[in-house]
Amino acid sequence: MSVAFEPVPRGAPRSMASRMARRFLEHRLALASLALLVALGMASLAAPLVELALGVDANAANLFDRFAPPSAKHLLGTDELGRDLAVRLLYGGRVSLAVGLSAAVFAAVIGTAIGILAGYFGGRPDAFLMRFTDAVISLPLLPLLIVLAAIDLEKLGLPPEIARSEDVSLYRIVVIVSLFGWTTVARLVRAETLVIRAREFVTAAVAMGAGPWRIMLGHILPNAVSPIIVATTLSVGNIILFESVLSFLGLGIQPPVASWGNMLTNAQETIWSAPMLAVWPGLAIFVTVIAFNFLGDGMQDALDPRAVE
């Protein structure tokens, strides 16, 4: 018996990957967002070079040069301690992007594990895990995050020199936010697992004697990669928002390390005299978060062939 293959029409995309790439490229907003995020990432990475080139110091106060207007040396002027606003924004971007991306990846790992376990085993484990997920979603998260951010690490048995170091506030916030940021990924991965589990290749693997772990890790996980990537991208924005709120309230990244959130804490005090100090860091958060959301949305359209409206 012979099977006649239709020739692929000229100009039509050939593989799944190239079709995805094409759909993504058609999404101009997502593409622009990606370009913007890459530029932002590179600029924040280059913050020390910018500092050097302009001859300014991001953390050194200069009380003779407070609230300076924008100039060639201070591109966006200086803040209430005479520090260069533009360079501090770049350093703040490092923090926000580092926290946002790393917490999103940790959260994705937790969410993927919960989603696959729930979707694969079904029944009671599924009901339990999903009720748990719903409960976490419906909790008032921010007050709980504030409690977690305020606990004394020394009482958890951490040595004082570690508990009080500057880096710890960074790690702590990554841990706290990822503990709560996994819910979207868990729900999406569970839905995808339910679909994949019913496919023939999984049945075939079961018939060949593959155990549950092999099926979950070797068959379901690789096929659930695209929803995981989409959900992770979409959660980065939310995580950056949470980080900025906690830093703004004085419970996240601690000064003098600049973060967009804690830059706004000080700006709040001077909104009557220097409102622009409150505009720039917020604008930076807004643009970054909306770019991640546009990017995630565009990827969702590109990766999910069913989502054609």
Next chain:
Amino acid sequence: MLRFAAIRLTESLVVLLLVSFAVYGLIGLMPGDPIDIMIQSDPKLTPADAERLKALYGLDRPIVERYGNWLGAALHGEFGNSRVNMRPVLEILWPRMGNSLMLLGISLALSLAIAIPLGAIAAMRANGVFDYGVNLACFAGFSTPPFWLALLAIILFSVTLGWLPAGGMGPAGGDPAWHESLRYMVLPVGTLTMLSVGGFTRFMRASMIQTLRQDYIRTARAKGLSEGRMVRSHALRGAMTPLVTVLGLSFGGLFSGALITEIMFAWQGMGRMIYDAILGNDYNLALVGLLFATAMTLVGNLLADIAYVWLDPRVSFRSLEAGR
């Protein structure tokens, strides 16, 4: 119906119990516990005195036992006193809860009043200019840092234009007239509404698009109903039902938004009370505040779940139980 409600109620109580234990344990890890504060205020206390005080207050007992004692008292309505104000916590809590519910209630009603028509119209003109504009506005809404939105509102309406008060709940001293307190509500309510309306609108749009593809909508069109009549009497109801579930899950997020709004505008609500209590080492007040906030969101979630089944004739309570 009763059985379903009973199961969901039990689940909510279990969640509340777990949260109370977790928060009780976490509060014990906060800097400056009661003994630390006593030592600070009286440097003559020796470490032996501190141990005796710990034993006196039962702080040397294992955490599970302390939690058990606390829970027993709490179940009898004994929530203890606030350390800072020296008053029963419930006496402080009730008025704060009322203020928060007022802020949340008005803002939620406003959000839905905007989101439902906006989402429905966007869905009926899917992929048109209007739809595109609404979509962009929604993205902007949930990508804005809440405290920054509040700052911008203060800069624009209080600092620059001078139209509205920057914070507080009324002019200092005395009971303000209702139209005067209304002016103090505009910025907090407006900020909270702008934060939540985007998510609801996008959900309503997606739900409406799904509904418009259903057979019963085609039937309604086929029997000659006008488009407006069809939407009003068939499509809207079908599309709004799933919105109820999202509403139930969104109370926690709304409360988080309200916390920021209350802090930014000096609104005397529960979120601000919890925040101040944590920063001021008033841990009993923080604990009780957090539990009531959690209970509030769980009750909202429960009501939404029950309303969902009540609104959607295709879902029966029996099938929901079976599917679990």
